[in-house]
Amino acid sequence: DTEVTQTPKHLVMGMTNKKSLKCEQHMGHRAMYWYKQKAKKPPELMFVYSYEKLSINESVPSRFSPECPNSSLLNLHLHALQPEDSALYLCASSQTTTSQHWFFGPGTRLTVL
Amino acid sequence: GQSLEQPSEVTAVEGAIVQINCTYQTSGFYGLSWYQQHDGGAPTFLSYNALDGLEETGRFSSFLSRSDSYGYLLLQELQMKDSASYFCAVTVGGGYQKVTFGTGTKLQVIP
Numbered sequence: 365d366t367e368v369t370q371t372p373k374h375l376v377m378g379m380t381n382k383k384s385l386k387c388e389q390h391m392g393h394r395a396m397y398w399y400k401q402k403a404k405k406p407p408e409l410m411f412v413y414s415y416e417k418l419s420i421n422e423s424v425p426s427r428f429s430p431e432c433p434n435s436s437l438l439n440l441h442l443h444a445l446q447p448e449d450s451a452l453y454l455c456a457s458s459q460t461t462t463s464q465h466w467f468f469g470p471g472t473r474l475t476v477l
Numbered sequence: 478g479q480s481l482e483q484p485s486e487v488t489a490v491e492g493a494i495v496q497i498n499c500t501y502q503t504s505g506f507y508g509l510s511w512y513q514q515h516d517g518g519a520p521t522f523l524s525y526n527a528l529d530g531l532e533e534t535g536r537f538s539s540f541l542s543r544s545d546s547y548g549y550l551l552l553q554e555l556q557m558k559d560s561a562s563y564f565c566a567v568t569v570g571g572g573y574q575k576v577t578f579g580t581g582t583k584l585q586v587i588p
Contacts (some may be wrong), residue, residue, distance in 0.1 A: 368519075405518065406564050406578035420575060454519060464508055464527070464568060466576070468519040 368469035370455050376475045379445060385472045387438040387455030395461045396438040398430060399454040401471070407454055413438060414461045445476045478514050479503035479567055481579030488585045489555055497550045497582045499565035507568040509548045512578075515561045523563075524550065553583075560586045 368389045377383050385415055387396065394415050399407035412420035413432045427449075429441040455469040481501040489495040499509065508527035512520040526532050526541035526548060538551040552559055565579040 404581075406581050408578075409576060412575070456520075464510055465522045466510075466520075466523040468521065470519050 368455055368457055368467050370453075370469035370472050372472060373470065374469075374473045374475075376477065377433040377442065377445065379477050381445075381448075382441070382443045384442065385453055385455075385474075387440075387469055388436055389457045389467070389469075390436055391457065392435075392468070393457035393459050394435060395458045395463065396432065396435065397456040397458075397466070398438070398440055398455060399468075401452045401454055411440075412461060419461065442474075446472075447476050450474055450476045479516075479569060481565055481567055481577065483563075483565060483579045483582045485580065486583045486585070488587060491555055491557060491586055493555050494551065494553050495555060495584065497552075497563050497565075497584065499536050499550075499579050501546050501565070501567050501579070502547075503546075503567050503569055503577070505545075505549045506543065508538070510566040510568065510576075511539050511550045511569040512564045512566060513561050514564065514581075520564065555586050557586050557588070558585040560584060 371386045389418045394411045398410040403406045409422050410424045411430045416432045427444050431439040452471045452473055456466045458466045483499050510525045511523040513523050514520045523537050524539035526539050536553045541548040547584045563582045567577050569575050
């Protein structure tokens with residue numbers, strides 16, 4: 365299994381809602397990442413987890429809250445988002461943070477109204 | 478910080494060869510990767526260079542010159558399905574390696 369899965373594929377939420385994005389991989393990878401991608405722009409790194417511990421937070425607003433319950437799962441909890449947070453949210457994994465081959469999930473297309 | 482520049486768009490003919498350049502400014506450079514992303518899809522890994530020189534993987538080759546802070550992706554025998562966005566990505570070191578993606582190049586392959 366060389367796949368990273370993400371749910372949901374699409375999400376529409378209001379600015380007062382609380383929602384969560386989920387990511388799962390069963391490749392035994394110990395590094396997992398959240399990226400944000402706006403249309404026609406490159407992916408921007410948000411968070412890096414290494415061995416289930418948060419190792420990098422790229423100055424992301426606190427309305428985004430990551431969680432790594434175990435080595436296969438990565439969540440992104442969303443609360444009080446702004447319309448400008450609408451984007452494609454990509455999860456990725458790699459064997460470790462020193463690996464150069466990242467496997468990306470298909471993403472969650474988020475729209476904040 | 479890091480900055481990576483790529484041409485925004487490239488058009489090439491089916492069956493031809495195309496080169497997509499990437500110039501970067503960074504500190505703590507570890508290596509240069511290339512990713513392909515079709516519209517609405519996820520980025521997929523193509524190639525990685527840590528050392529100077531050429532890496533070949535089928536129709537795709539990637540080149541790195543660390544002294545020039547420059548790399549390129551070479552696509553041969555272009556096919557229509559190669560129409561996509563291509564991103565270079567720099568890995569910088571430290572306790573945890575961080576990745577920054579380039580501006581992206583949209584490749585259009587025409588018959």
